[in-house]
Amino acid sequence: MIELEGLTKRYGDKTAVDNLTFSVRPGIVTGFLGPNGAGKSTTMRMMLGLDNPTAGTVRIDGRQYARLKDPLTFIGALLDAKAMHGGRSAYNHLLCLAQSNGIPKSRVSEVLDTVGLTAVAKKKSKGFSLGMGQRLGIAGALLGDPQILMFDEPVNGLDPEGIHWIRNLMKSLAAAGRTVFVSSHLMSEMALTADHLVVIGQGRLLADTSMADFIRENSRSFVRLRSPQRERLLDVLHENGVTVVEAGNGTLEVDGGSPEQLGELAASHQLVLHELSPQQASLEEAFMQLTAGSVEYHAHSGGTAPQPPSQQPQQQGWGASWNRDKNQGKGA
Template identity: 70%
Template sequence: MIELDGLTKRYGGKTAVAGLTFTVRPGIVTGFLGPNGAGKSTTMRMMLGLDRPTAGRVRIDGRRYDQLQEPLHEVGALLEAKAVHPGRTARNHLRCLAYSNGIPERRVGEVLELVGLGAVADKRPKGFSLGMGQRLGIASALLGDPRILMFDEPVNGLDPEGIHWVRTMMRHLAAEGRTVFVSSHLMSEMALTADHLIVIGQGRLLADTSMNAFIRENSRSYVLLRSPEPERLRDALAAAGHRAVAGADGGLEVDGAEAAALGEVAAAAGVTLHELSPRQASLEEAFMQLTHESVEYHGRAQPPDGAPPGAPRGPGWGPGAGGPGTRGGEG
């Protein structure tokens, strides 16, 4: 279990993390979300003792990270996949980590096979692709068979098979009762992986809730109905106390009702339905809704109205609100 209590980090006059308090519990995958510059990486570095908090504290199973006698046996982390010695082979990189933490050498071969790098174990990582580097970083995190695992962008550079493997692995680790904490910008993947969400913006806690509750509380859910007799359907629904509004694509949308109940209303009125489907926003839509005010830089999908092709764009258009080429710092 990981416990944060009032965790704060300031750099001069800038507050990167502001009083974060939350608990990462075992047995589930906890997703860590936030826009660029939200303070995610800084928070994870403080969890691992790589940055010293300005205020507050982090406890890993009741202790600070620097109080752990053999940390790789208790916490495995992937923060920077390319943080390896360029002159060592993948096998020797893991051997050094194992030796420093009292881990049997046989475990090196096990994790190399587990992450799919057995065939390149004696090659130097400087020639690895981004995805292979990620696999080696994951192998390092798993080396000590720890009860707590932390991953920052673990599927970065992986192909679809690799992404599926990471997702399955994390859910399997959580099912074993381990604490799994993962940060990612891939909302579609997080929606398939995480059970619980911690969301921060501008260094502050915005949400600490289950995946289902997060989507429900930060988006609109409704039932979509389509019929060749839309007016009869609208009248039947109104008579039953349901307010139907026209959707953008020609259907009728009803909030606050179960699909089954609406189907029964249509059947009782003898109205034919071509579609009856519950609709709910995606994790990405809910995340955008919650964090909109916490985003440092907002881009536009199109140039300002009336701007000819190739014309200079003013502030507020392009990759960052500060002008073309501007981008936020990574969380």
Template identity: 75%
Template sequence: MIELRELTKRYGDKTAVDRLTFSVRPGIVTGFLGPNGAGKSTTMRMMLGLDKPTSGDVRIDGRRYDQLRDPLNYIGALLEAKAVHGGRTAYNHLLCMAQSNNVPKKRIDAVLDLVGLREVARKRPKGFSLGMGQRLGIAAALLGDPKILMFDEPVNGLDPEGIHWIRNLMKHLASEGRTVFVSSHLMSEMALTAEHLVVIGRGKLLADTSMADFIAENSRTFVRVRTPEPERMRDVLASVGVMPVFEQDGAMQVEGMEPAQIGEMAAWYRVVLHELSPQKASLEEAFMQLTAGSVEYHAHEQGPTPDGRSGQAGRRRR
């Protein structure tokens, strides 16, 4: 388990992480989300002792990272896949890590096989593609067979097969009772992988909840109803105190009722239905809704300004 208590990091007058308190539990994949500049990378670096907190504390199974003997046997992390010695072979890179953490030598071949790099084990990583470098970073994280794993943008550079593989790997690791903490900007992938979410914005905790509850609490859900008798269906719904909202194409949006309830009422009053479909927001839509006020960097579409000049993209929000 990873436990953060009032974790804070300041750089001068800039507060990058502001009194974060949450726990990452074993047995599930926990997603770590936030806009650019939210403090995710700084938080993960403090978890691993790479940055010193201004105040607060992080515990890895009850101890600080610097108190762990042979830390790779407790926690494995992928923060920057290219952070390797380019002159060493992939095998020797892992060998140095294994020797410094009392990891059995046979474990190197096991993780190289697992990530699909056995054939290039004697090649230097400086010639690796982004995806191959990512696989080597994942191999390093798994080297000590740790109970806790942290991944920052693990699918960067991976092809579709690789993305499918790492997604299933993280789920499998969690199913073994391990703690899996993953940060990513790919909402569609996070929605398929994580069961629990921790969301931060401008260094502050915004949400610490299950995936299902996060989407339900930060988005609007409704049932889309289409019928050749919209007025009759409106009156049927109004009889139980529900007022639908009509779309431009004549379909209705109904809130506060389940599809089965609407269908049963329509059948009772003999109203023909052509469509009865629940509409739920995506993780991306819910995330955008929650973090709208916490985005520090906004991109702007190129286009003419009122004075006829082209607009500037990527300006910082002031």
């Protein structure tokens, strides 16, 4: 487990990390998100003792990183795939790490095989592609067979097969009870990998929640309906207090309702439905919504820059009552 308490880092007048408190638990993949300049890299460097905090503490399984003997056997990390001696072979790079941390020599060949670099083990790393460098960095993180793994942008330079491999690797590590903490700007990949999210903006904690709750709380969800009996369906929905948005092309959108109840309502009035589908925003849309006020660097390519969608107003009628019932059930 990784525990942060009041972690703060200032550079002169600039506060890069502002009183962060959260825990990274074992058994799940925890994603670490934030806009550029949010303080993610600084936070991860402080976790590994590479930067000293201005205030607060970081504990790795209850201890500070500096107090860990043979730290690679406790926590493995990939922060910069280029942080290696280019004149050393892949094998010798890992061998140096192993010898400095009391790790058996046999482990070097094992992790090279795990990451698919056995065939180039004797080649100098300066000739490696970006993807091969990433694999070697991941091998270094796995070398001490640690219970805690940290990865910063682990899919950089990887081909589709490599991306699929690292995704499954992180999931399998978490399934084995290890702590996996991963930072990435690729929202589509994070959505497929992470179970839990920690989101920061301008150095401050914005969210510490499950993936499902994060998307639900920071985006709009609705049910899409299409019917050849559109006008009759509209009448039935209005008669039952359901708030409907007409989205064009004959499509109706209902906020806050469940597909099951809407389907049963249509069936009870012998209405034919050509579509009845729940719609949920993507992780990227939810992330843009939450961090809209925390983006430090804005790019404009002419005209008006696109703005993130605003929070939807509270819907009235039947959909609102469903939401109230659901929320009351959570507190029961």
